Amino acid sequence: MLILLPPSEGKAAPRRRGRPADLGALGLPELTATRAAVRDALVAASAGPHALAxxxxxxxxxxxxxxxxxxxTLPGAGALEVYTGVLYDALDFGTLSPAAKRRAGRSLRVQSALWGPVGPADRIAPYRLSMAVTLPGVGPLARAWRAVLPGPMAALAGDGVVVDCRSSTYASAWLPAGDAARRLLAVRVLTEVAGRRTVVSHLAKHTRGEVARVLLEHPGRLRTVVDVAAAVAGSGHRCELVDHGRRGHSLDVLR
Structure with missing residues (x-):
């Protein structure tokens, strides 16, 4: 199982002391060249007169x-120390059991516009950059990452379920393809009023953090989308598994 999270817009303040992020030490080292290109382009763009725009x-x-x-040169910290906000509050990584933290190390990645996919042990620095940005010298970031992520991400996912808690902006950087697309499980958060269901935004991030926590704490191996849906339902969430054919599945969590 691979759990994919979006980064938070807000980040923890950088530490006063410590080693800076080492691109070569991050997971998936085959992405080092792209990470360096994006970082250098962001540094240059942020120093320019039109940086905010x-x-x-x-x-x-x-x-x-x-x-x-x-x-x-900014001191780095673990990725799940840097990312903050309602999703990460609900995940509450620091209070996970030791077994759940080990699972997170193997199966949880945050899709960063700057650093690419990073796990709990990856040391990164706080930054301001959205996947929707086009950086001079790099181009649209989602397109730049799409060019290099298929091989590394397919290897990381293996033959397991890909639980996608990302927004559409970040999901555009990589999705499983071919037969693997059937193992995609996108987490959607819906509300139901008078029999009509609509997507909600104010609870979506918190709910996705809760779902990620449930899956990391689950003691058994979750081999299929049915297993994942059952684990979430067993935690008390009202949810439904929806089959979208060649586009995979969604887990619709009702709030």
């Missing part, structure tokens, strides 16, 4: 954009 942010985030210019 280029990165699609407002004046209130100027300090975070300026921080991007120091990415090569």
């Amino acid at each position: 280029l990165l699609g942010v407002g004046e209130s985030l100027r300090a975070e954009v300026e921080q991007n210019t120091r990415l090569a």
Whole structure:
């Protein structure tokens, strides 16, 4: 099983001391060249006069954009220490059991626009960058990552279920293809009023964090999408498994 999470917009403040992120030490080292190209392009863009417009942010985030210019020297921390917000609050990685943390090391990755897929042990620095951005010298980030992720991600997923908790923007960087697409399980969060179901946003991130926690704490091996759906339902969530044919499956969690 592979659990994919989106990064948070907010990041923890950088540590005052410590070693900077080492691109060569991150998981999936075959992505090092792309990581370096994106980092260097982001540093250059963040130092330019049109940095805020280029990165699609407002004046209130100027300090975070300026921080991007120091990415090569900012102290790094574990990825799940850097990412914050409601999804990561619900996941609450620090309180997972030792067995669940070991599972996370093997099977949980955050799809970063800057660092690519990173796991709990990967040391990264906080940054401001969205997958929707087009960086000079790199181009649209989703397209740049799509060019290099298929092989490494397919190997990481193996023949297991891919539980996708990402937003569509980040999912556009990689999705399993061919026969593996049938093992995709996208987590959708819906509400039902008068028999009509609609996607919700205010609870979606929190619910996806809860789902990730349930799966990491589950003691048995979850081999199929049916196993995953049963584990989530067994935790008390009201959910349904939906088959989308060649596009895989969704787990619709009702709130």
